Amino acid sequence: MEIVVGVGDMKVSNDPEIVLATYSLGSCIGLTIFDPLSKVGGILHYMLPESKIDSVKAKKNPYMFGDTGIPLLFKESYKLGANKNRLKVKVVGGAQILDQNGLFNIGKINYLILRKLFWKNNVMIDFEDVGGNVNRTLKLEINSGKTILKVSGVGSSII
Amino acid sequence: MREIEEIIDQIDQLRPFSEVHNKIIEFSNNPNRSVADLVAVIKFDQGITANLLRICNSSYFGLRKKISSVKQAVAYLGIEKVENLVTMGNSADNFRRAQEGYDLREGDLWRYSVSSALIAQDLAEKRHLNNISLIFTSALLKDIGKVILHRYVKDSFEDINSAVQNEGLTFKEAEEKVIGIHHAELGAKVAEKWNFNPIMVGIIRNHHDPDKALHNDLSLPIIYLADSICMMIGIGVGSDGLAYRYYQDIIDRLHFSDIDVQKAMADFSGKLRGVEEMITLSGGS
Numbered sequence: 001m002e003i004v005v006g007v008g009d010m011k012v013s014n015d016p017e018i019v020l021a022t023y024s025l026g027s028c029i030g031l032t033i034f035d036p037l038s039k040v041g042g043i044l045h046y047m048l049p050e051s052k053i054d055s056v057k058a059k060k061n062p063y064m065f066g067d068t069g070i071p072l073l074f075k076e077s078y079k080l081g082a083n084k085n086r087l088k089v090k091v092v093g094g095a096q097i098l099d100q101n102g103l104f105n106i107g108k109i110n111y112l113i114l115r116k117l118f119w120k121n122n123v124m125i126d127f128e129d130v131g132g133n134v135n136r137t138l139k140l141e142i143n144s145g146k147t148i149l150k151v152s153g154v155g156s157s158i159i
Numbered sequence: 160m161r162e163i164e165e166i167i168d169q170i171d172q173l174r175p176f177s178e179v180h181n182k183i184i185e186f187s188n189n190p191n192r193s194v195a196d197l198v199a200v201i202k203f204d205q206g207i208t209a210n211l212l213r214i215c216n217s218s219y220f221g222l223r224k225k226i227s228s229v230k231q232a233v234a235y236l237g238i239e240k241v242e243n244l245v246t247m248g249n250s251a252d253n254f255r256r257a258q259e260g261y262d263l264r265e266g267d268l269w270r271y272s273v274s275s276a277l278i279a280q281d282l283a284e285k286r287h288l289n290n291i292s293l294i295f296t297s298a299l300l301k302d303i304g305k306v307i308l309h310r311y312v313k314d315s316f317e318d319i320n321s322a323v324q325n326e327g328l329t330f331k332e333a334e335e336k337v338i339g340i341h342h343a344e345l346g347a348k349v350a351e352k353w354n355f356n357p358i359m360v361g362i363i364r365n366h367h368d369p370d371k372a373l374h375n376d377l378s379l380p381i382i383y384l385a386d387s388i389c390m391m392i393g394i395g396v397g398s399d400g401l402a403y404r405y406y407q408d409i410i411d412r413l414h415f416s417d418i419d420v421q422k423a424m425a426d427f428s429g430k431l432r433g434v435e436e437m438i439t440l441s442g443g444s
Contacts, residue, residue, distance in 0.1 A: 007392060007394075007431060023393075024396050025393050026391045026393030026396055026401055027393070027401070028391075028392065028393055047392060047424060048421050048424060053418055053421050053422055057429060060429075061429070064425060097390060097391070097403055097405040098402060098403060099406075101405075102417075103417035104410065104417050106420075106421065106424075107391070132400075133323075133401040133402045134400040134402075135397065135398070135400040135401070152397055152398045152400060153316060153320060153397070153398025153399075154320070154398075
């Protein structure tokens with residue numbers, strides 16, 4: 001069964017019947033983690049880098065922001081038995097409009113906040129496909145950890 | 160060139176705006192209009208009123224009281240928003256189908272159109288602009304050209320995509336290079352054929368080229384920013400992705416900072432569930 005992870009949303013599962021899917025990543029980041037031993041996996045689809053722009057919204061929905069959503073994705077997976085050292089971490093999205101630079105390049109800033117958090121917490125990225133100006137879709141099969149990236153108009157690949 | 164004529168001829172296959180809707184667009188430009196005028200225009204069309212009330216009562220607006228008349232709707236939402244909702248109720252038919260050439264599933268283009276119109280409406284209110292109906296309708300219909308062009312994009316996608324990836328063209332520029340016409344120009348031709356006013360025709364034609372706006376015109380820049388926000392959030396975006404040009408000077412002209420843009424994205428994404436309900440109620444998917 002497919003469970004859709006919407007914009008500013010997160011889902012973690014250990015149910016082998018479940019396929020997590022998140023559609024249409026523009027400047028947003030789709031982050032998947034999967035522990036092959038405990039077969040626990042999750043997807044976070046965050047839209048903006050930092051929660052400080054709207055603390056009320058961040059409290060209501062921490063998955064909208066990278067700095068509040070990323071730690072929660074990991075914490076929720078640990079609750080289901082995932083182990084940090086075994087996690088396969090994949091990052092896609094963070095696209096930009098052509099010539100979108102500096103502070104307005106939200107796709108790039110979304111990616112930078114993730115790198116900063118991973119650096120601090122010693123998390124390695126196993127695969128990434130970020131930037132460019134394409135629209136991406138991401139799926140994670142919980143029974144196998146198979147992760148599928150679809151680039152709109154180009155096609156799908158296992159990552 | 161024969162093919163371009165063939166493409167343009169297909170405008171006739173779209174469902175045109177009804178007489179009632181043309182009247183609403185026309186009279187929304189009159190600042191002295193009244194609720195009675197609006198009621199007089201739509202009262203003979205039960206379908207329009209029923210559709211309008213359904214959308215008004217959707218969770219997007221979160222009104223505590225059930226709206227049961229046009230007059231009541233105007234009292235709660237204001238005449239401009241009510242006009243916009245009537246326009247929306249009439250437009251779903253053309254937009255809701257899948258647009259294969261752009262890799263859009265059924266409902267995606269409608270979701271994109273409604274979302275960018277609602278964002279444009281919010282941004283226009285923030286800047287206290289006085290032509291909100293025109294902005295909403297133009298934003299809603301700006302991609303009507305895609306409804307026709309998607310078949311041709313499908314046939315030529317590899318060439319178009321190669322021009323985007325290898326020559327640094329925007330998707331729109333690549334459409335023009337490969338097919339001979341781009342979706343914004345085709346959309347403007349639809350708007351001309353439907354006798355929309357020249358300002359709307361211009362906005363539809365230039366919605367990816369806001370640098371063509373006159374210096375004191377904020378309508379086109381607002382619609383351009385709303386479109387950019389939709390692309391970044393990824394609402395109903397297809398194979399053209401974000402392959403359009405970004406004009407920082409146009410955003411600066413609107414006096415929106417990077418934080419303002421992020422806040423607008425956060426605000427709108429908080430309303431997405433309501434938007435989905437609105438899309439379903441307006442017959443989109």
